[in-house]
Amino acid sequence: MQDQLGGQYSTAFGSLGQYEKGGVEVINDNPKHYAFSNMFEVATGAKPYEKVAVAKNLEYVLEVIRAEGTSGWRATPHDEFALVMDGSLEVELLDPDEQLVSDDASGSIGLEGTPAGKPMGRVQAGRGHMTLLPAGKAYRLHSDGVAVVLLQTIEGPDTVYRWADICQTV
Amino acid sequence: MTMIETTMTETGPNASGYKDFSIGGFTFSRDEYFATITWPTGSHQMDIGQWLRCVQRDVAWGFFYGIVNFDAVIGTMNHYGNVDMFAGRFNEAYRRAEVDYNENFDHDELMSCFTAMLSDWTNEGYDPFAAPMETGSAYGPSRGENDMAVTRKRVVAQRMVGVPGDEPIRSDESGFPINRGFADVPQDEPVISAEPGYEDQVCSFNLFAYLSRSDVTWNPSVVSACKESLYCPTTEEFILPVIHGNDRVEWFVQLSDEIQWDVEDRDTGAKRARVVMRAGDVAAMPADIRHQGYAPKRSMLLVWENGSPRIPEMIANGEAPVHPVDF
Numbered sequence: 441m442q443d444q445l446g447g448q449y450s451t452a453f454g455s456l457g458q459y460e461k462g463g464v465e466v467i468n469d470n471p472k473h474y475a476f477s478n479m480f481e482v483a484t485g486a487k488p489y490e491k492v493a494v495a496k497n498l499e500y501v502l503e504v505i506r507a508e509g510t511s512g513w514r515a516t517p518h519d520e521f522a523l524v525m526d527g528s529l530e531v532e533l534l535d536p537d538e539q540l541v542s543d544d545a546s547g548s549i550g551l552e553g554t555p556a557g558k559p560m561g562r563v564q565a566g567r568g569h570m571t572l573l574p575a576g577k578a579y580r581l582h583s584d585g586v587a588v589v590l591l592q593t594i595e596g597p598d599t600v601y602r603w604a605d606i607c608q609t610v
Numbered sequence: 611m612t613m614i615e616t617t618m619t620e621t622g623p624n625a626s627g628y629k630d631f632s633i634g635g636f637t638f639s640r641d642e643y644f645a646t647i648t649w650p651t652g653s654h655q656m657d658i659g660q661w662l663r664c665v666q667r668d669v670a671w672g673f674f675y676g677i678v679n680f681d682a683v684i685g686t687m688n689h690y691g692n693v694d695m696f697a698g699r700f701n702e703a704y705r706r707a708e709v710d711y712n713e714n715f716d717h718d719e720l721m722s723c724f725t726a727m728l729s730d731w732t733n734e735g736y737d738p739f740a741a742p743m744e745t746g747s748a749y750g751p752s753r754g755e756n757d758m759a760v761t762r763k764r765v766v767a768q769r770m771v772g773v774p775g776d777e778p779i780r781s782d783e784s785g786f787p788i789n790r791g792f793a794d795v796p797q798d799e800p801v802i803s804a805e806p807g808y809e810d811q812v813c814s815f816n817l818f819a820y821l822s823r824s825d826v827t828w829n830p831s832v833v834s835a836c837k838e839s840l841y842c843p844t845t846e847e848f849i850l851p852v853i854h855g856n857d858r859v860e861w862f863v864q865l866s867d868e869i870q871w872d873v874e875d876r877d878t879g880a881k882r883a884r885v886v887m888r889a890g891d892v893a894a895m896p897a898d899i900r901h902q903g904y905a906p907k908r909s910m911l912l913v914w915e916n917g918s919p920r921i922p923e924m925i926a927n928g929e930a931p932v933h934p935v936d937f
Contacts, residue, residue: 449791449907452867453818454890462868462886464893469873469882475934476885476893479863494892495861496935497916500839502863502892521770521834521841523817525865525890533812561804561812568818569800570834572770574811590863592836592914603937 453567454480455526456588464608476608479504479525483588485605489581491591492600499546501595507587513555513580515540516548520573520593524565527587531571533560534578543576547596551578618723620730627752629730633723634713636695640731642750647684649697649711652704654683659738659748662731663851666738669724670764670829673717675915677855679900682879685855686720690922693720700855700900702878728760739826741847741908744790765831772815777833779815780823791847791908792822818865821845821910828903830913838918846905855900857925859934860915864891867909876900887911894934897925 454460459480464471477494486492488508495502505522507529515536522531536557541549555578563571573579581589622629630639637648645661647654656664664680671678673693679685682701687694696712698704732738734754735746739762767777779799780786788795797819804812817833821843828850830842846869855876862869864887871885876898885893885901895901903911924930 448793451792451794451822452889453865454888459890460888462864462888462891465884465886467881467883471883472937473896473933474883474885474893476891478890479892480890495863495894495914497839497859497861497914498918498931500836500916502861502914519769519834519836521836531814533808535808559805560808561802563803563812563814564801565814566796566798566800568796568816569814570770570817571800571814572773572811572834577811592834592839592841594836594839601935603935607937 454478456480456484456586471608471610474608475603477606479590480588482606483526483586490600491596491598492602492606493595494590494606496595499594501593501599503591503593503599505581505589505591507581507583507589508585509583511581513551513553513578514548515551515555515578516573516575516593517541517543517545518575518594520548520591521570522565522573522581523570523590523592524567525588525590526567527583527585529565529569529587529589530582531563531565531573532580532582533562533574534558535560536578539576540578545596546594547599548573548593549596550598618719618726620726623752629726631723631727633720634695634715635711636697636713638727645731647697649713651709651711652697654697656681656684658731659736660851662728662736662738662748665724665728666760667828667852669721669728669760670739670762672721674854675860676857677876677900679853679855681853685852687855688857689714691717693717695720700877700879729755729757732756732760739829741827762826764829765833767832767834770813770815770834771817771820773813774810780820786823786825788822789824789845789908792845795819795822797822817843818910821865827908830915838916840915840917842913842915844911844913845908846903846911847908848905850903853900853902856895856897858897858916858921858930859932860895860913861934862887862893862895863912863914864889865910865912867905867907869903869905869909869911871895871901871903873899873901896934897930897932
């Protein structure tokens with residue numbers, strides 16, 4: 441907010457270390473109908489690179505990922521988008537020599553080891569940075585510390601649902 | 611659904627210098643302070659600034675998903691190809707008194723009427739997209755126009771902002787200075803190291819910096835598309851001009867600051883909840899509510915939509931989920 445003398449506004453972003461969760465003030469409804477959660481709270485309780493759904497609309501999901509250390513390689517059949525909400529993230533991209541995941545599959549799949557292919561490049565991303573994880577390619581993520589990533593994707597074999605644990609229920 | 615063949619007409623100017631418009635059974639006129647709407651069974655007035663802010667969103671969003679209530683009486687309901695304009699349809703008192711009214715129009719025809727009205731009724735120096743502290747007055751007799759503001763192109767990225775050939779990032783040079791409410795938002799860009807031949811696939815941009823340069827409020831635009839999953843972030847300040855009535859589940863991710871939402875029953879307007887969202891919060895709006903947001907300081911909101919063409923049919927067949935998840 442702006443100070444009383446009309447100085448600069450202060451923009452409030454959340455982080456793992458500092459967030460202030462809001463909530464549903466019920467008048468005549470069930471709070472479960474709002475599936476209210478906080479991504480930093482979800483990341484606090486998540487294992488590294490667990491893909492926890494915080495939003496779902498038919499087959500589409502938004503997943504919160506706690507990026508810590510280095511992930512395994514994953515292949516995605518469609519574009520995904522990784523938005524860094526806290527911390528620093530390195531995204532490494534690889535163009536595989538052979539197709540790793542069916543075109544009509546949904547969500548990314550984990551790979552064993554490092555796939556054969558050509559390095560495509562890297563992105564060093566900080567808070568607020570959004571990175572394309574291109575269809576048909578492979579990627580892995582790395583954070584020297586802990587980063588929180590919001591992933592725009594489609595539900596896949598590794599999507600984790602724990603609505604009752606993460607959402608406001610009363 | 612029966613659609614009446616109808617044509618928009620405009621007459622005037624009136625004593626305040628503004629044209630009157632009519633389409634079907636509705637007539638629209640403005641004076642120095644108010645928009646006046648009439649229909650065969652009643653009439654209604656709205657503050658002209660509020661009216662223009664609502665019409666602006668309805669035009670920019672192509673009537674959006676579901677219902678766009680301008681207030682407790684007037685609004686539109688999108689049937690995706692044709693559109694209802696209504697008075698009192700979602701107001702229990704109007705319905706009980708049987709003075710509510712609904713008329714269906716071809717999408718393009720009602721859009722033409724609203725677009726012409728917006729152009730004629732918006733004065734020089736007034737921007738219906740802007741926060742109240744960032745624009746001039748909507749009031750007074752007709753003076754000039756602001757077509758550059760009211761015909762802004764809505765950003766719709768095909769893949770992601772910043773990808774070569776897609777929507778560009780914003781800068782001072784491209785006419786998007788940092789908004790006063792986001793002067794402290796870092797403008798650093800990600801460090802991209804692409805191998806030769808992969809420059810168009812190794813892509814990243816600073817979404818927060820991009821949003822800090824938004825020149826509009828309450829106007830979701832598409833920055834990334836995972837098939838039909840659309841990231842539609844928007845910057846919010848003051849009050850969402852319309853009361854959005856959902857026809858499908860819609861998700862909000864609060865990226866910065868705070869928005870408080872009033873949630874009412876979609877059909878009756880009875881209060882159901884208040885939802886307070888702060889940075890990092892994620893919440894859904896069920897498909898049977900209407901909502902209006904309040905942002906005391908400019909904030910970043912990620913509206914997440916499912917643009918699947920299957921959904922209108924699912925809604926019509928009662929197959930679309932009302933609640934986001936069951937647990």
